Amino acid sequence: MTTRIPITELIFPEYDDKDVIAAFDYFMTFMTPDQWHKRKQAIEEYLSNFHSDSPPLSKPVSDGLLLVIEKDRIGWYLYLVHCLIHEPHKYEYYQGARIVPIFKRIGLDIDLLPSLDGLRKKISDLIKKRPIEADQILFEFLAALAWKRNGYQVEFLPEEADKTPDLLVRKEDKSYQVECKRQQKSGSYFYEETLLRQKMVHHIIPFVLAHNYLLEITFHVELKTLPETYLIDLFRLENSKIKEKNWRLSNEKIEIIASTFDLKMINAQLLKYHIKYNSPQLLELLAKKPIDYEGFTVALNSTGYHVGEGLANNRYIHKITNAAGIKCTCDSLQAYVGKARDLDGLLAKALRQLTLPYEAVIHIGMETFDGPAVERERLKKIVKTIESINPEKTRLSWLFTHFFQSYSRSNQEWIFDESVDVASSYVVPITPLPKNFLVIPEEADIINNSRHWDRPLPQ
Structure with missing residues (x-):
């Protein structure tokens, strides 16, 4: 059964960036409230299907587009800004960071909009005919x-x-x-490399999760030159070296630095604060640094709760019993x-x-x-x-x-x-x-x- 808490238990300050609000309100003039409600509802239905209640394995943040509603991309962008302003418990931080600055810029120039000839038709077409x-x-x-x-x-x-x-x-x-x-x-190389990395990581997740490891993996060769089972094969070969709390493997193709999570500290933070699943707060706790362009895959055995109604990107973490974090980079010149x-x-x-x-x-x-x-x-x-x-x-x-x-x-x-x-x-x-x-x-x-x-x- 899904555990829920009311929105009133979280204290969000009232959003007060007048520029972002002005830009959002301007775009809303191109739809009736009923039209926006239907688009918002469709987006939240997609998000509800995307988020299962207790997924042990999350997709890497570096996927970037994992939450994008492709057929209604402008609706998705407006939804991100809507959540930031009106329903912050549903806000998606990494995608929002790409979009909110654009609305901020538009809001700063809100007084210039009426003087742009043809603008209203352009936005109307975007909203109604060309959302992708x-x-x-x-x-x-x-x-x-x-x-x-x-x-x-x-x-x-x-x-x-x-x-x-x-x-x-x-x-x-x-x-x-x-x-x-x-x-x-x-580009295509990025997505192909991401898929290969996910397949490699999939094979080692059970072991990493069982031992609460944070792995920092640097590939020195292109991932496409390695078999899908490269990591699990390496672990089996070096089995005697990877049973400690901290260990390191290195050869001409790869370097792996392993450490263990301080789950006592992490759970103390989770108990003290409301920390959202796949948020910067959670990922920084796990990765021990901000996450940017690295491929970072997280697997959790955890308990959590939803804030408010529905399942639309509103899951928060209460306690972690096991955690796996795998940060991957590739320093091959050919990959660059x-x-x-x-x-x-x-x-x-x-x-x-x-x-x-x-x-x-x-x-x-x-x-x-x-x-x-x-x-x-x-x-x-x-x-x-x-x-x-x-x-x-x-x-x-x-x-x-x-x-x-x-x-x-x-x-x-x-x-x-x-x-x-x-x-x-x-x-x-x-x-x-x-x-x-x-x-x-x-x-x-x-x-x-x-x-x-x-x-x-x-x-």
Whole structure:
């Protein structure tokens, strides 16, 4: 039988970020209350099926999209913001950290929205006809606001049978056609590696769980070069070395550092605080550090309770009897290169959209969830791709590449980083966008010449 406690037993401060609230309320004007209720209900039915009552094995946080409702992505994003504002006991921290900063930016610019020609139709289409395209359309929205903040008149262009750019922007006697492209969060290499890692981990979970181990595993070779049973075979081979509380295995392919959980301390924290399943609070307790781009798989034998009604992402942990935590990284150069996605395909598509008789600008947005080493390899590819563009064969005069990263911490719901690279066909370029950040306010004190993946991770 499911144990429940009323929402009133948890003390959540009233959410007071007026910018996020303003942006959420603006989007809600595109639906009736009944239409939103039906979409919200469908999302919660999906979440209820996704969350079983006592799953010993959770999926890794690094999956990233494990909770996304693909067919109604904008509904899912609105649901995340709704929960943060109105039902925080259901809020999903890691996904919310990607989305709430976008609503924050929109809310900061709420007074600019009426002056964006064609915006209401764009959002109406997103809500009613193109919900799966939320990432792309929100990126266009952010780019339009950036041009507006820089003093331009901005018009969303209608989509025609023939290819056209997304925006037309004007200031004084200067006009630009603007095309926006948003890269998917993660590429095929990432998902293939994640699947292989999950299969490997599946074989050793019973042993790790029985001994309450936290394993830090670093693969020195690509996972696809190893058999699915590599970890369990290694454990059987080295059986005599892995019965202690702390042990270490190392060879040319892998390094494993094992320690045991302090369940007495962890359970004391669970007894003292309401700690949500798969929240940053719980994962930091288990991993002994914040979780970002590592593959972290958790298995728990635990008791818990649900807060409020239903099963929609509202499970909290009361006591853990056994725990397994497996953090995996891969430091193979071949893996870094495999995960480092170029922008050549997106750039080629964007160039085909530039059909108006004006100078052209392209914005490309991408997320940097694979770690600093991967981003450095990706930057090498991007530089080569940009250098290969022949400016005499295209109207392209400016290319803005936007890199985004979100984090969630036990003491902070979301943290957002952004870096921008600018390329131009001009010999002496004078940027049309002096303020070129799309999400982070221009006055933010983190803005400097370094890219965010070269800075220390937030604590």
